[in-house]
Amino acid sequence: MSTQPNNPLHGVKLEQIITELQAHYGWEYMGYQINIRCFTHDPSVKSSLKFLRRTPWARTKVEHMYLDYLKKNKN
Numbered sequence: 001m002s003t004q005p006n007n008p009l010h011g012v013k014l015e016q017i018i019t020e021l022q023a024h025y026g027w028e029y030m031g032y033q034i035n036i037r038c039f040t041h042d043p044s045v046k047s048s049l050k051f052l053r054r055t056p057w058a059r060t061k062v063e064h065m066y067l068d069y070l071k072k073n074k075n
Contacts, residue, residue, distance in 0.1 A: 008070055009063060017066045018048050024069060034061045 004010040009017075021030055022045070031039035036058050038044075038051040052059040 008067060012066075014052060014059070014062075015045060015049055017062060018045050018052075021062070021066060021069060024073075030065070033065060034058065 022043075025033075027039055027043040031043070036051065036055075038048040052062060
């Protein structure tokens with residue numbers, strides 16, 4: 001198994017990404033940044049996981065949001 005030292009998403013599960021973003025930003029801000037129903041209408045980790053696993057463009061946006069979060073909080 002090869003390692004990916006330059007890939008910050010390697011080994012990070014989608015559930016962990018959503019949980020960390022929600023704890024840091026909250027659902028309201030996440031829904032404002034990425035306007036998808038699973039963040040704006042009765043949000044939950046479970047509904048977000050279900051939607052993001054089926055919708056590649058939304059998952060990509062969430063992953064980019066997470067990478068920005070990691071960059072800002074690395075200092």
